[in-house]
Amino acid sequence: MRAPNIPQLRLYQNWLNQTRGLRFDSYDALWRWSVTDLDAFWQSIWDYAGLRSPTPHTAVLADARMPGARWFPGAQVNYAREVLRHVDAAHAAGMPAIVSDNELGEVREMSWPELRRQVASVALTLRSLGVGRGDRVAAYMPNVPETMVAFLACSSIGAIWSVCAPDMGTPAVADRFGQIEPKLLIAVDGVHYGGKPLDRSAVLQALRGQLPSVQKLLLVKTPFAAGEVAHDVEWQQAAGCDAAQVAAFEPEWLPFDHPIWIVYSSGTTGLPKPIVHGQGGIILTMHACGLHNDVGASYGANNFGERYHWYSSTGWVMWNSQLSGLAFGATICIYDGNPAGSKEKPDWSVLWRFVARHKVSFFGAGAAYFTHCMKAGLVARDCGDLSRVRALGSTGSPLPEEVQRWGSQQVLDAGSEAVWWCNISGGTDFCGAFVGGNRELPEVPGQMQCRELGHAVEAWNDRGRPVIGEVGELVCTRPIPSMPLYFWGDQGNARYLSSYFDTYPGVWRHGDWIRIGADGGCIIYGRSDATINRQGLRMGTSEIYNAVESLPEVLDSMVVDLEYLGRQSYMPLFVVLRPGVALDDALRGRLNQAIRSSLSPRFVPDDIFQVAEIPRTLSGKKQELPIKKLLLGQPLDKVVNREAMANPASLDWYVAFAERRL
Numbered sequence: 001m002r003a004p005n006i007p008q009l010r011l012y013q014n015w016l017n018q019t020r021g022l023r024f025d026s027y028d029a030l031w032r033w034s035v036t037d038l039d040a041f042w043q044s045i046w047d048y049a050g051l052r053s054p055t056p057h058t059a060v061l062a063d064a065r066m067p068g069a070r071w072f073p074g075a076q077v078n079y080a081r082e083v084l085r086h087v088d089a090a091h092a093a094g095m096p097a098i099v100s101d102n103e104l105g106e107v108r109e110m111s112w113p114e115l116r117r118q119v120a121s122v123a124l125t126l127r128s129l130g131v132g133r134g135d136r137v138a139a140y141m142p143n144v145p146e147t148m149v150a151f152l153a154c155s156s157i158g159a160i161w162s163v164c165a166p167d168m169g170t171p172a173v174a175d176r177f178g179q180i181e182p183k184l185l186i187a188v189d190g191v192h193y194g195g196k197p198l199d200r201s202a203v204l205q206a207l208r209g210q211l212p213s214v215q216k217l218l219l220v221k222t223p224f225a226a227g228e229v230a231h232d233v234e235w236q237q238a239a240g241c242d243a244a245q246v247a248a249f250e251p252e253w254l255p256f257d258h259p260i261w262i263v264y265s266s267g268t269t270g271l272p273k274p275i276v277h278g279q280g281g282i283i284l285t286m287h288a289c290g291l292h293n294d295v296g297a298s299y300g301a302n303n304f305g306e307r308y309h310w311y312s313s314t315g316w317v318m319w320n321s322q323l324s325g326l327a328f329g330a331t332i333c334i335y336d337g338n339p340a341g342s343k344e345k346p347d348w349s350v351l352w353r354f355v356a357r358h359k360v361s362f363f364g365a366g367a368a369y370f371t372h373c374m375k376a377g378l379v380a381r382d383c384g385d386l387s388r389v390r391a392l393g394s395t396g397s398p399l400p401e402e403v404q405r406w407g408s409q410q411v412l413d414a415g416s417e418a419v420w421w422c423n424i425s426g427g428t429d430f431c432g433a434f435v436g437g438n439r440e441l442p443e444v445p446g447q448m449q450c451r452e453l454g455h456a457v458e459a460w461n462d463r464g465r466p467v468i469g470e471v472g473e474l475v476c477t478r479p480i481p482s483m484p485l486y487f488w489g490d491q492g493n494a495r496y497l498s499s500y501f502d503t504y505p506g507v508w509r510h511g512d513w514i515r516i517g518a519d520g521g522c523i524i525y526g527r528s529d530a531t532i533n534r535q536g537l538r539m540g541t542s543e544i545y546n547a548v549e550s551l552p553e554v555l556d557s558m559v560v561d562l563e564y565l566g567r568q569s570y571m572p573l574f575v576v577l578r579p580g581v582a583l584d585d586a587l588r589g590r591l592n593q594a595i596r597s598s599l600s601p602r603f604v605p606d607d608i609f610q611v612a613e614i615p616r617t618l619s620g621k622k623q624e625l626p627i628k629k630l631l632l633g634q635p636l637d638k639v640v641n642r643e644a645m646a647n648p649a650s651l652d653w654y655v656a657f658a659e660r661r662l
Helices: 008-020 027-036 038-048 079-084 087-092 112-128 145-157 170-180 201-210 243-248 279-293 318-328 350-357 367-375 401-413 491-500 541-548 585-598 624-631 648-661
Strands: 061-063 098-102 108-110 136-140 160-164 184-188 190-193 196-199 216-220 259-265 273-278 307-310 331-336 362-366 391-395 420-423 425-427 432-436 457-460 471-476 508-516 522-527 532-534 537-539 554-559 572-577 607-610
Touching (some): 008 038, 008 279, 038 061, 038 279, 079 145, 079 279, 079 318, 136 201, 145 318, 145 331, 160 170, 170 273, 170 585, 184 201, 259 279, 273 279, 279 432, 307 318, 318 331, 331 350, 350 362, 367 391, 367 401, 457 508, 491 508, 541 572, 541 585, 572 585
Parallel strands (some): 184 216, 307 331, 307 362, 362 391, 391 420, 572 607
Antiparallel strands (some): 190 196, 259 273, 471 508, 508 522
16 A cells, blocks of 8 residues: 555645745644634635635625624635536546446446536536526435436536435425425436335326426436336436537536525424525535545555545435545545345445445445444455555444444454544534544544534533533534525524524534543534434434324324434334234334335334323423433433423333333
8 A cells, every 4th residue: 555645634734834824833723723713714725725716705704693604705606616627637647536336236437527528418408408597406316426417517507406315205305305396306216225126216206296396307217117207308318418519518607605505404393404505615614624534635656546435325414525525636436225235135344345346545434334344243354455445434423432443453454554534523504524533633532533624613511611521512603604504495594593593692503412622532422402313314303203103003102312422323212002002013013114114214213112101391392302311311300390291290101211221
């Protein structure tokens, strides 16, 4: 293996010294400057990344309030331009843009010139179908190159992108897309997942019926569909426009705060939140996060390019992170399939063999994935040549210390000379990371190395004061460019304000527990609210209740996710059944299937328990967070006020259950 070159964060600091005369004697000093002088820091990211605009910006941060911060007014950008500017240099270096693989072993490579050609062609097709600036384009697509191309095509013409993965059930997809009224749907008619071909033609028919705003369907045909789906254009036609028109195409210049995409993060009540991010904010924060992830590093004199893989479905924000590798000129390696093989034949070596086969240098996945690999007794050296792996990335939930140590040893045993863990934690909400990595700082297993530049993250105690060395609420006290512009259809910003700013007005409360050490290292301890976070994908409990309580046997239900202090997630479901109905294996199977088909297999509970009542407040709200705290070991009198409950006697069962568990 070739020795790694200078870390991206060090190159940035060298540039600051040379161009700004700024020198910092520690990372902590650099971080404090970045969150104190926001104008100077974010202007430096603009300049260091080489961003260009045909019109000048009149300020960096014109309004520093949260929410409502205004960044770089007057500037114009386009995410697709950030990607396509690498075409000539990366192609000349012999690097492909995208390497894709799937469960059937079908490997495809897309060159940088071909990426540019397909993006232009699909963008021209979208225009011909009536899609223009500000129109929403919904995609029901897996993790394949066509999805990457479709997004870049949308960005090129100023359309607003939104994607759901085909493993999500029809109700969950309709709940998301129905809120944003897409004009066009890009969809696949089938997938191969978990060792099986899965027909999605009936789902597409159902979605067309539930999304009356959709005027056109761009279909990606597969061999897995059982029936024909009525459509307007097929992918091969969309990607095959006239060569002269394609060559003349240029992505549009868009205002800095023009919406780029709508992603979804679920709270504990109501429909999923449709979060709108801006083009410029995503581009800037992406470049800042890229420094911490160290993506774009090359190796030695031979300049073997970065091959970046972060396993994700398209429904998780890490798909967006995987995509960002293109904006750094890296080759992105994507896998479409189940990382655990199939239900009949579990195989946790799938991704490791993929990484070896395609000479991946940066291998990221959810923390739960690495935990499963360790528990399955995986031996990485049996999976192939892993000598190119220089970095492992983890997010989605806290990574236990023993798992990090295990992973490091596995990669070293498999031939890598050195491995660095890039543990990050952030969120779909702002499409970035609050805490992450720095290749020059010491590594402590189970921790993130630092707070990321430009992100004024603190841990606040119950009195709303910052603490060091104690567990507190993760807050961000100053704006960052990728905070949401707004929620789609959110009158008066009511949901936006209640989601992040109701506890501390003007300060972003993220909903995670965090401890920040004296050395700057951070530990995330899981969610501080009742949102369910499974393998990095958040789901509101209300969506699970909709699925479970649709069964006639179920009168009431409650679910909690006991992810805390680095423990593996444990999610029990409690159900109240109709009189005379017992919770047997058949009913358990129907409950699990209801969740699997309506939402995703990720949210199938670990256990199901029949209970007499669900604890509720006087106003009728389910007591999810108090029960979660109780099951994590906190005293009953510290987590709930019986006087504020409609049925305080219901707590007795949960107290006994907590005692048995603990």
